[in-house]
Amino acid sequence: xxxxxxxxxxxxxxxxxxxxxxxxxxxxxxxxxxxxxxxxxxxxxxxxxxxxxxxxxxxxxxxxxxxxxxxxxxxxxxxxxxxxxxxxxxxxxxxxxxxxxxxxxxxxxxxx
Amino acid sequence: xxxxxxxxxxxxxxxxxxxxxxxxxxxxxxxxxxxxxxxxxxxxxxxxxxxxxxxxxxxxxxxxxxxxxxxxxxxxxxxxxxxxxxxxxxxxxxxxxxxxxxxxxxxxxxxxxxx
Numbered sequence: 651x652x653x654x655x656x657x658x659x660x661x662x663x664x665x666x667x668x669x670x671x672x673x674x675x676x677x678x679x680x681x682x683x684x685x686x687x688x689x690x691x692x693x694x695x696x697x698x699x700x701x702x703x704x705x706x707x708x709x710x711x712x713x714x715x716x717x718x719x720x721x722x723x724x725x726x727x728x729x730x731x732x733x734x735x736x737x738x739x740x741x742x743x744x745x746x747x748x749x750x751x752x753x754x755x756x757x758x759x760x761x762x
Numbered sequence: 763x764x765x766x767x768x769x770x771x772x773x774x775x776x777x778x779x780x781x782x783x784x785x786x787x788x789x790x791x792x793x794x795x796x797x798x799x800x801x802x803x804x805x806x807x808x809x810x811x812x813x814x815x816x817x818x819x820x821x822x823x824x825x826x827x828x829x830x831x832x833x834x835x836x837x838x839x840x841x842x843x844x845x846x847x848x849x850x851x852x853x854x855x856x857x858x859x860x861x862x863x864x865x866x867x868x869x870x871x872x873x874x875x876x877x
Contacts (some may be wrong), residue, residue: 747797750796753807
């Protein structure tokens with residue numbers, strides 16, 4: 651079955667620690683994305699990657715970093731510089747120029 | 763500055779009736795619009811989309827209407843079913859991105875289908 655997987659589902663970290671969220675897709679999609687959702691808010695774009703070894707900042711990239719070494723994988727690191735890291739993080743992928751993005755199940759990150 | 767607005771945080775509709783969810787946008791460069799359905803603690807599921815060159819797209823019980831002059835789109839669900847209860851997000855794509863930029867989302871409308 652093709653799809654997008656994110657692990658873990660729930661993640662707890664102490665304040666000041668970096669944490670990496672995993673995102674893997676086997677849809678053979680070129681483009682991948684990271685969004686953040688806060689309560690009562692829409693999804694906001696953190697980073698996106700149109701192709702391997704290339705990525706661009708989204709609207710709220712500060713305090714985050716990404717890599718795209720393989721087509722299938724787009725991990726997101728939440729650094730200690732991110733002021734409010736507690737949120738629901740969603741990874742997505744697409745086949746440009748089609749606009750539909752397909753989402754993974756999400757990771758709930760809680761920083762204590 | 764919100765470029766995609768969903769002004770109704772929630773909407774309650776009786777089962778079997780029509781649900782109409784609305785969305786307004788401000789960016790004239792948006793060329794593709796999408797609706798997603800989301801359950802709590804899950805990723806959004808793509809429902810239906812429409813290109814800016816069309817004014818209507820239909821898929822089963824779901825129809826999306828686009829009024830470019832008013833910068834307004836709406837999602838119609840007919841008939842509404844209990845499983846339709848979820849948060850619905852309107853999203854838009856900027857045409858400059860070549861189709862690979864991220865989407866801009868509204869804040870969502872929580873649709874509640876009453877039995």
